[in-house]
Amino acid sequence: MAKLLALRMRGIRSIGDEEHVIDFLDPLTIIQGPNGTGKTTTIEALNYITTGALPTGKLATFIHNNKLANKNRVDALIQMKFISCDGREVTATKRMASVIKGAKSTNKSDEYTILIKDKFGNETSLSSKVTDFNKEMVNFLGVPKAILDNKMIKELETEIRSIDAELPYLKGYIQDKINEKQKLEHYLDKIEENRKKIEENNKSSEDMQVQLELVRNKLADFEQVQIKLAGLKPQVQMYREQKRSLNVPDFPGTEDDIRVEISKLLNSQDFNNAETERQTIEKEVVKVDSELLETSKKIREHQNDLNQASADDIRRKDLVKERSDLSKQVNLKYGIIPDADLNTVLLKKKSVMDVELVDFRKSVQKEQEEITNVVNQAREIIATQKSMETMKKSELSRLAPAIAKLEFELSKAETEDSAPAISQDSVPLEDPPVNFPMGVRRKEDYTNGYADGYKSGYITGYSRGYADGRVLQMTTLRKNLEEKKAQKASLLKEVEEIRHTLPQHQAELEENEQKRAKLNQEARSEEQRKTIEINELNEFIKQLLQFDSKLGNLKDNFDLIDSLKRKIEQLNESMQTLQNKKAMLERRMTSISSKQHEKRVLEDQLKKMEITQQLAVLEPELAKISAQFQSCEDLKKKEQSLNKQCLDLEHAVHRMSGEQGELSKRVDEIRRKLSEARYRDAQKAYRDKFIEKVCRMKSIDDLNKYWKIVDDMIIEFHRTKMEQINYILQDLWAKVYQGNDIETIKIKSEAVGKDEKKKSYDYSVVMTIDQVDIDMRDRCSAGQKVLASILIRIALAEVFGGHCPILALDEPTTNLDSEKIDNIAITLKRLIAHSSSSISSFRSNGNSSNSNQPNRRNLQLIVITHDQRLVDHLYLACRPEYTYGLSKDETGVSHIRIHQRLMDSQALYNA
Ligand SMILES: Nc1ncnc2c1ncn2[C@@H]1O[C@H](COP(=O)(O)OP(=O)(O)OP(=O)(O)O)[C@@H](O)[C@H]1O
Structure with missing residues (x-):
């Protein structure tokens, strides 16, 4: 059974440096004390040391306050001695500290310790660094752990989840491995297939090269045939065309018969005479043709000249009309008699207008100067009057306070009847007293009146002097006031006069300014008008001069036109005569050409016969050579096809060789990939993980049952x-x-x-x-x-x-x-x-x-x-x-x- 032996506390809550030691009694320990003396603190300390639970406010408020202790560092201690449930003596110690550095306060817990002494006096110690202090305390006290959580199952489930997350990857690797292997096999098959194809292609290529050699040898033999064909083909073609162009019937006899016929015809008298005449007529026709050509050329030249002259004439007439219209317009505008020399008249008129414009400008300038002078004078007068008015007004404004001041002093002087009390001691002799009336303070008053009385050194004298001074002062004030008032009246009058005359001057100024503006306006428009007139006149003169210059170039060419027309008529007549002559010669030629025709037909028939004979020899030869050439063409085609096949095979071999390289690279790549650990061991890893998962699931089942x-x-x-x-x-x-x-x-x-x-x-x-x-x-x-x-x-x-x-x-x-x-x-x-x-x-x-x-x-x-x-x-x-009794002192x-x-x-x- 566990049993508490003692509790030692220091630096906790209100417990200061003095340690509180409680030796627990069995069965009852009474701790007594009034409110706020630290009873709950004892319970909190017990709770903290046994369970680790801190009261609200955490460590900061749990440790004795630094301010109260008046220390920057307060060390706290809770130590509990007890008999553990298995009979060992245990001392558990927790140390904490609160430290203030500047404005910053920190609270820290030191390492917690547990000292265990067994019944033989052997001691062992545990530190919170290596063990869970609170858990150990609960074990020592023998308090049963209340909750069995399902943490283990959760952990197992988490592990299964992580295995589940891993399995698809491993499966993926296996699948990848299978895929890669399939790819590898496929590439290897492809490489083998390509290798066979390359071999086959190389063999076919060699066979074709042999065939190609044979074809090429045959083609070399055909070269002669080709040359022959190249010569024969155009020759036959030419003969055929010649035969076609000979549009004569076949001669019904032999070649010799035709030659006899031709010789007979050439030796006949009629043929020879006709031939001589034909030659003469031909010469005549050539001559007429050349004359006709010459004449028609001349007609064309004359016709061109005539056209040019006519066009010039039309242009000249138009210009004459335009000039006459312009002259009429000018005459009408300026009232010039129709027969006068217009250019001279206009030039004179222009010089007159130029002079008029100059005169006008001068007169306008003069008028402007005059009126500007008047305006400037008026402005000066107005400016002078205005400055006078301002001056007078400022004088008046200065006068007003002076008058007011004089009036005030006068009324003040009139109301003061006796001299102010004054002691001789307190008044300096040299200067007038400052609190004397205004008038007396003036230097001259002082010397003339008041000073006499005052200087006597007696009050009576001072009073008399003062009275005299006052009379004098008032007289002076009145005189000054009158003067100022008169001055003011005169100034007001002058200002009034200025005010009266100023509007008149301003009206005059405005009137003259308007006049000047009007004069300027009129002068401008008049000058504009005159300038426009002069410009217009200039324009007329310019146009007339242009007409005259154009007309000067276009002379009257009526005679020329007439002579050209006559020449053309004569030449046309000559043309007609020549054409008639040519027609007559042609008619004569036709009459004598039948013999010639006969001779030509015979010659053509002879020629046709010769060509037919030639063709009879050449055409079979051409057919033969063409047939040979056709087989040569077939050979050429075969050569081309073989060449193409060889090239195709070569390309295929190249392409497949390239493909082989690429496939080999891929094969290497796949082999390298498959040799990686994740692929190599994928199946084993997957199997292991799967087994792990199954085991975990089994464990969960078992744990669930246990749970x-x-x-x-x-x-x-x-x-x-x-x-x-x-x-x-x-x-x-x-x-x-x-x-x-x-x-x-x-x-x-x-x-x-x-x-x-x-x-x-x-x-x-x-x-x-x-x-x-x-x-x-x-x-x-x-x-x-x-x-x-x-x-x-x-x-x-x-x-x-x-x-x-x-x-x-x-x-x-x-x-x-x-x-x-x-x-x-x-x-x-x-x-x-x-x-x-x-x-x-x-x-x-x-x-x-x-x-x-x-x-x-x-x-x-x-x-x-x-x-x-x-x-x-x-x-x-x-x-x-x-x-135990708790108490608290006055320091808390x-x-x-x-x-x-x-x-x-x-x-x-x-x-
Ligand atoms: N960190 C601290 N430093 C100094 N004094 C503190 C600190 N925290 C609390 N105290 C003071 O400690 C005193 C003891 O408080 P505690 O709660 O233990 O008193 P109590 O005897 O249980 O009072 P009551 O009977 O009223 O509940 C209070 O007066 C409180 O002001």
Whole structure:
């Protein structure tokens, strides 16, 4: 059984440098103290060292405040010594520190340690660096671990998931490997196939080369045939065309007959005479033709000249008409008599107009200058008057305050009748007193009047002098005022005059400016008009001169036209004569040409006969050679085809060789890929993983079965424990609660959530009234609530304490009335008294055969309270060797003292 021995604390909450050491008593330790002295701190320290749970606010607020300690570093310590559930002495130590550096504060925990001493005094230590401190503490205290989670199954499921994620990859590798192998086989087949094809192609290529050689040899023999054919073909063609062009019937005789006929004809007299005449006529015709040509050429030339002359004449007439129209227009415009020399008249008129324009400009300039002078003078006058007015006004504005000031001084002087009191000592002789009236302060007044009186050094003298001075001063002021007023009147008059005359001058100025503007406008438009007229006249003169120059170039050519027309007529007549002559000669030629025709026909027939004979020889030869040439053509075609086939085979071989290279590369690549570990070992890896997965799944099945059993056991365990708790609760309530309203209380549990693997329960505390269970929440008093919670804690500790029968109660009597405090005290007393025996013995109707009864235990109780009544009860009941008393000093630091007597602890509250 675990048992607490001591707790040592420093630097926690209100505990400062002075260590709090609590040596726990068995069975009861009482820690007593008023509010805020550190009672809960003790419970929190116990909780932290045993479970690692920190109160809200974390480490920062748990460690004693640096400001309160007035230190930049506060070191905190919690150390608990206890007997572990297996009987060893264990000392657990946790050290923390709060450090302030500048404005920054840091809190840190040092390494936690556990020192274990076995019954032989051998010591071993554990550090939080190598072990889970909290887990170890729970083990040492023997508190059973409440929850068996399904972490293992989860881990297995996670592993299966990761295997499941891996398997497709491995499968992929296997599939890849199969595919790659298939590809490899395919490429190897292809390489073999190509190799065979290349061999076949090479063989075919060699055969074809042999055939090609044969064909080429034959073609070399045919070259002569080709040359012959090339010569014969055009010759035969030529003969055929000649024969076709000889459009004469075949001669009905032999070649010699035709020759005899021709010779007969050539030797006849008629043929010779006709021939001579024909030659003469031919010469005549040539001559006439040349004359005709010459004449027609001349006609064309004359006709061209005539056309040009006619066009010039038309142009000249048009110009004459245009000039005459222009002259009429000009005559009409300027009133010139029709027969006058227009150019001369216009030039004269132009020079007159030029002079007029110059004169006009001069006169306008003069007028402008005159009126500009008038305007400028008017402006000067106005400017002078305006500046005069401004000057006068400023003089007037200066006069106004001077007059006002004089008027003020005068009225002031008139109202002052006696001299101001003055002591001789206080007034300097040289200067007039500053507080004297204005007039007297002037230098001349001072010397002339007032100074005489004053200088006498007597007050009477001063008064007389002052009176004289005042008279003089007032006279001077009046005179000055009159002068200023007269000056003002004169200035006002002058300003008025200026105001009167200024508008007249301005009106005159405006009138003259308008006149000047009008004059400028008129002069501009007049000058424009004159300029336009002169320009117009210039234009006329220019046009007339242009007409004259054009007409000067186009002379009257009537005679030329007439003579050309006559020449053309004569030449036409000569043409006609020549054509008649030529017609006559042609008619004569026709009459003598029959003999010639006869001779020509005979000659053509002879020629046709000769050509026919030639063709009779050549055409069969051509046919023969052509036939030979045809077979040569076939050979050429064959050569071409063989050449092409050879080339195709060569290309195919090249292409396949290239393909072979590419295929070899792919084969190498696939072999390299297949030699990679992931492909090489893919099947094995897949098999291993698959086996792993199956094993894991089997494990999950087993674990699920195990889980089910454990879960059922937990449910059973839970049910049993709840029954035990409720049994104890019922018993405790009956003993402690004195009222007769609530019969008993119990904890009700209900399973929530549908997840079988995450079973959880909702708990509620119910009270039984008239055999009916009612939820206690919000239906009971604060006292009933506190009582119920203490009893529940006792029951829970009783049932779940396991090998750790230690119960610490913090303020168990809060909100309880004195009667209930007494009852709680009695209950705790009984609990302690019977802790060494079976708990059933302190139940009123204990039934030792009940399966719900918990086991025997040695309860160690720690009661932390401020309640003196409870302390009194417990002290008297258990008579502990000592109690602990907590107090707090004026600096807010807690202190702990041991009290041997009850009175000492009572003194805590009187201090
Ligand atoms: N980090 C800290 N540093 C210094 N003092 C602190 C710190 N945290 C809390 N305290 C003070 O410690 C005192 C003890 O608090 P604790 O809760 O332990 O008192 P208590 O005796 O349980 O009071 P009560 O009976 O009122 O519950 C309080 O006065 C509180 O102000």
